[in-house]
Amino acid sequence: MLYRAEGIVIRSMDYGEGNKIITLCTKESGKVGVLVRGAKKVKSRHAALTQLFTYGEYVFFRNGTGLGNLNAGEIMESHHRLREDLVKAAYASYACELLDRVLQDEETGAFWFHQLKACMEALQEDKDPQIIINLYEMKILQAAGYGPELDVCISCNQTRKDEDMLVSPRLGGVLCRYCKHLDPPAMSVTPRTLKLLRLFGRLDLRRLGNVDVKDETKAELKTVMRALMDMQLGLRLKSQNFLDQMDKYNI
Structure with missing residues (x-):
């Protein structure tokens, strides 16, 4: 059967002597694997379609749920x-690898596609990459069913002052100081960081404007989001290790 789908290349790997297999996050069909024959050859007309981050329209033959075979394609944004x-x-590599690991094959829903597309566009527009990625991570957590509870204490269900709230990555939300005994390692955060986390919970990446965040708040935000991601999803990503190395050497 012939399929036509808008997609973003989230993974690209060599296959055989001259071919490539790409993984697309598509708007119509979720995550799809497509074989691109001859993509490694110098004069291949499809080579550009296999590059990571490429957004385009892909036409491919596919039987059932197996690997597709690319027939034609058109680049809409090369990134x-x-x-x-x-x-x-x-x-961008982290955003793609994270989605690749979280999104199951054939899991439909345009939400994933639109958030990734918005993430790529925001990065290309020179918006703060850490803020973009932290917001993207929040959307991934929510879509995967692990969105943190940030408005009321996850234990007693009471609304408290922001100054009395901590973040519990293990329990998946905020914990008031009266319930801290349930998770002693719960993290203290400033009210400013907590407000940003709530904003991230409500904001769609497609509506992200230019956000100016103080360095100390960004550092706290990064620590909290990393802890939530590690505890709730437990993924070990190569791209995350590279980002950690960049931080280490202040790149």
């Missing part, structure tokens, strides 16, 4: 600026 910038490429 070459992401591949040419080390920092942007690192964050």
Whole structure:
């Protein structure tokens, strides 16, 4: 059967002597694997369609739920600026690998596609990459069913002052100081960081404007989101290790 789908390349790997297999996050069919024959050859007309981060329209033959075979394609946005910038490429790679690991094959829903597309566009527009990725991570957590409870204490269900709230990555939400004994390692956060986390919970990435966040707040935000991601999803990503190395050497 012939399929036509808008998709973003989230993974690209060599296959055999001259071919590539790409994984697309598509708007219509979720995550799809497609074989691109001859993509490694110098004169291949499909080579550009296999590059990571490429957004395009892909036409492929597919029987059942197996691997598709590319027939034709058209690039709608190459996102070459992401591949040419080390920092942007690192964050974009993390966004793609994270989605690849969380999104199951054939899991439909345009939400994943739209959030990834918005993430790529925001990175290319020179918005703060850490803020973009932290917001993207929040959307991933929510879509996967692990969105944190940030408005009321996850234990006693009471609304407290922000100054009396901590974040419990293990319990998946905020914990008031009266319930801290349930999770002693719960993290103290400033009211400013807690407000940003709530904003991330409500905001769609497609509506992200230019956000100016103080360095100390960004550092706290990054620590909290990393803890939530590690505890709730427990993924070990190569791209995350590279981002950690970038931080270590202040790249």
